[in-house]
Amino acid sequence: xxxxxxxxxxxxxxxxxxxxxxxxxxxxxxxxxxxxxxxxxxxxxxxxxxxxxxxxxxxxxxxxxxxxxxxxxxxxxxxxxxxxxxxxxxxxxxxxxxxxxxxxxxxxxxxxxxxxxxxxxxxxxxxxxxxxxxxxxxxxxxxxxxxxxxxxxxxxxxxxx
Numbered sequence: 001x002x003x004x005x006x007x008x009x010x011x012x013x014x015x016x017x018x019x020x021x022x023x024x025x026x027x028x029x030x031x032x033x034x035x036x037x038x039x040x041x042x043x044x045x046x047x048x049x050x051x052x053x054x055x056x057x058x059x060x061x062x063x064x065x066x067x068x069x070x071x072x073x074x075x076x077x078x079x080x081x082x083x084x085x086x087x088x089x090x091x092x093x094x095x096x097x098x099x100x101x102x103x104x105x106x107x108x109x110x111x112x113x114x115x116x117x118x119x120x121x122x123x124x125x126x127x128x129x130x131x132x133x134x135x136x137x138x139x140x141x142x143x144x145x146x147x148x149x150x151x152x153x154x155x156x157x158x159x160x161x
Contacts, residue, residue: 039065058084058091071100078152081111083120085145088113097153104130107153107160111144120144122151126160
């Protein structure tokens with residue numbers, strides 16, 4: 001696989017730790033701007049905890065996003081995301097790793113909006129050489145609107161977990 005950079009595109013509100021590669025058991029407070037650059041709608045990003053946490057706002061405008069400043073060949077990447085409660089149809093929340101080469105390698109975490117009372121669905125996909133077709137849908141067994149569950153991906157030379 002090629003080098004990856006971490007991009008987050010979304011249109012909902014959630015909190016995220018601004019640390020990369022830190023063990024999950026003990027997060028390190030690092031200012032968001034040290035590792036990430038806003039890509040659009042920077043007025044939809046609110047800072048907390050001395051700038052080490054952010055909240056992306058949802059309103060009638062189409063979301064906001066940011067990407068990592070650094071590139072990573074392999075790594076363990078985590079995101080804490082709290083989804084929109086109730087009827088969130090039409091809301092698309094994602095974080096993904098994407099290559100910087102023309103081959104388009106990508107690892108996706110996509111949270112599909114839903115109708116009230118329906119299960120929340122996490123859809124994953126892996127693209128290599130521009131080809132996907134590895135989609136998997138996971139019907140979450142917990143309510144991802146009640147807290148900030150941690151979602152992670154580990155990728156190395158041998159596997160993607």
